[in-house]
Amino acid sequence: MSLVSRLTMAISLRMAPLSSPLHSKWPSASTRHPYVGLIRRSLVVKASGEFANENREFVIVGGGNAAGYAARTFVEHGMADGKLCIVSKEAFAPYERPTLTKGYLFPTDKKPARLPGFHTCVGTGGERQTPDWYKEHGIEVLYQDPVVGVDSHAQTLTTSSGKLLKYGSLIISTGCSATRLPEKSGGSLPGVHYIRDVSDADSLVSSLERAQKVVVIGGGYIGMEVAAATAGWNLDTTIIFPEEHLMPRLFTSSLAQRYEELYRKNGTKFLKGVLIDKLEAGADGRVATVKLRNGNMIEADTVIVGIGAKPVVGPFEMVGLNSTVGGIQVDSLFRTSIPGVFAIGDVAAFPLKIYDRMARVEHVDHARKSAQHCVRTLLTAHTQPYDYLPYFYSRVFEYEGSTRKVWWQFYGDNVGDTIEVGNFDPKIATFWLDSENRLKGVLLESGSPEEFELLPQLARRQPVINRAKLEGAHSVEAALEMAKNSMQFGSTV
Numbered sequence: 001m002s003l004v005s006r007l008t009m010a011i012s013l014r015m016a017p018l019s020s021p022l023h024s025k026w027p028s029a030s031t032r033h034p035y036v037g038l039i040r041r042s043l044v045v046k047a048s049g050e051f052a053n054e055n056r057e058f059v060i061v062g063g064g065n066a067a068g069y070a071a072r073t074f075v076e077h078g079m080a081d082g083k084l085c086i087v088s089k090e091a092f093a094p095y096e097r098p099t100l101t102k103g104y105l106f107p108t109d110k111k112p113a114r115l116p117g118f119h120t121c122v123g124t125g126g127e128r129q130t131p132d133w134y135k136e137h138g139i140e141v142l143y144q145d146p147v148v149g150v151d152s153h154a155q156t157l158t159t160s161s162g163k164l165l166k167y168g169s170l171i172i173s174t175g176c177s178a179t180r181l182p183e184k185s186g187g188s189l190p191g192v193h194y195i196r197d198v199s200d201a202d203s204l205v206s207s208l209e210r211a212q213k214v215v216v217i218g219g220g221y222i223g224m225e226v227a228a229a230t231a232g233w234n235l236d237t238t239i240i241f242p243e244e245h246l247m248p249r250l251f252t253s254s255l256a257q258r259y260e261e262l263y264r265k266n267g268t269k270f271l272k273g274v275l276i277d278k279l280e281a282g283a284d285g286r287v288a289t290v291k292l293r294n295g296n297m298i299e300a301d302t303v304i305v306g307i308g309a310k311p312v313v314g315p316f317e318m319v320g321l322n323s324t325v326g327g328i329q330v331d332s333l334f335r336t337s338i339p340g341v342f343a344i345g346d347v348a349a350f351p352l353k354i355y356d357r358m359a360r361v362e363h364v365d366h367a368r369k370s371a372q373h374c375v376r377t378l379l380t381a382h383t384q385p386y387d388y389l390p391y392f393y394s395r396v397f398e399y400e401g402s403t404r405k406v407w408w409q410f411y412g413d414n415v416g417d418t419i420e421v422g423n424f425d426p427k428i429a430t431f432w433l434d435s436e437n438r439l440k441g442v443l444l445e446s447g448s449p450e451e452f453e454l455l456p457q458l459a460r461r462q463p464v465i466n467r468a469k470l471e472g473a474h475s476v477e478a479a480l481e482m483a484k485n486s487m488q489f490g491s492t493v
């Protein structure tokens with residue numbers, strides 16, 4: 001099953017019919033413009049002052065990646081000033097979260113990224129939205145005051161400090177939280193780290209400054225990125241995971257082997273196909289040993305756990321959850337089952353139009369695009385359904401002095417047979433072809449900007465490829481050229 005499929009398992013592989021109980025609460029985009037509802041709800045809000053001490057036209061819950069891009073879109077439409085409030089659990093204005101396992105973890109003498117350098121929306125070349133930017137645009141940001149309760153009839157939110165906030169329209173962008181090892185398995189011992197926000201990253205950096213033996217649990221994105229970072233710190237690093245190779249949800253074993261060789265050259269050790277029994281503390285109470293189910297013990301003074309993430313749906317369960325992919329169920333305009341309440345980013349389970357299934361995508365590109373799409377829908381006559389093309393990327397070993405930088409991008413769906421072209425010196429590409437030789441997905445390592453630009457076109461057009469010719473391609477450049485030329489014969493999806 002593909003990465004996209006597994007991440008985003010379908011509800012019976014299709015959207016619920018419009019007559020289903022879930023959709024019956026949603027006015028159709030063609031019969032009711034969302035802004036009509038918005039105006040009505042705003043008026044209701046202003047007329048029912050007894051419910052709240054303050055009224056806000058638009059409230060975004062969660063001050064993460066999606067919130068930053070949503071705020072920018074409100075500003076672009078002239079609808080932020082005095083109208084928009086962001087309620088954040090964190091102490092910082094929204095930032096580009098992927099930096100936390102990349103530039104943020106560069107060794108301290110190699111110019112690590114620090115705030116305010118990576119506030120949104122720098123990740124897409126936009127303005128850097130510092131806390132002052134929000135003030136200048138009249139956006140209220142409540143820091144370190146998570147929402148703990150919601151009353152959708154009264155249209156109020158309660159925060160942990162006890163504030164009662166009245167909203168006209170609500171956007172939920174609470175993201176995900178890192179999956180933890182159980183406390184009884186040592187998952188909360190000092191020296192054991194999870195990485196989701198700046199305070200997690202700061203705590204990890206302070207451990208790395210004293211670390212000698214590091215164990216990274218998990219061979220996915222987080223594990224790969226953190227292990228590359230600790231190699232940069234010249235720390236004795238072992239990466240442990242139960243699968244046969246790195247990034248099993250996306251990489252073929254042959255591709256993973258290339259990356260694993262590179263990690264080994266950088267001093268990383270691998271323990272594959274093994275399960276963790278528990279983490280044990282030393283005399284000082286700090287983690288000292290990782291005990292495996294096979295009885296083996298590995299010494300570690302710092303452990304980083306990267307075993308996945310869970311959507312943060314609380315306290316919004318009542319807006320309707322998706323039982324298959326998890327998260328908050330929305331339609332193609334990010335509307336939940338409750339009028340005037342929207343969900344975006346990692347937490348939203350949305351119809352993935354291109355593959356006709358429900359999806360939840362935990363990647364920054366979707367966080368940005370879903371935010372922009374949702375706010376445009378809320379504020380304008382824009383009623384085009386969201387039509388997302390899955391895109392994943394990673395970049396590692398980018399610190400100064402690294403002998404080999406890694407930068408790959410993937411677009412599409414990793415289903416069907418794979419054809420690998422290139423020798424990783426530096427380029428390599430994997431093409432996924434279905435039984436009719438239609439190109440479904442493509443991954444490229446170390447491409448040029450023009451080559452990376454071609455990938456989404458290929459994944460969206462899904463051209464029929466001459467399989468034998470692709471297998472015989474003598475270089476990545478030749479393979480991409482062949483795929484590009486095939487587009488004139490392929491269908492547009």
Ligand SMILES: Cc1cc2nc3c(=O)[nH]c(=O)nc-3n(C[C@H](O)[C@H](O)[C@H](O)COP(=O)(O)OP(=O)(O)OC[C@H]3O[C@@H](n4cnc5c(N)ncnc54)[C@H](O)[C@@H]3O)c2cc1C
Binds near residue numbers: 221
């Ligand atoms: C370390 C790391 C590296 C990553 N690297 C990549 C990468 O290389 N490529 C990629 O595509 N994606 C990457 N991602 C994923 C990407 O960062 C997410 O997809 C993106 O941040 C999702 O945006 P979001 O706004 O939905 O959620 P988030 O950015 O997680 O923001 C959610 C915010 O809501 C807050 N919150 C939660 N509950 C409440 C509440 N009740 N009240 C108020 N606030 C609340 C949280 O504290 C958080 O600030 C990475 C993620 C992490 C953690």
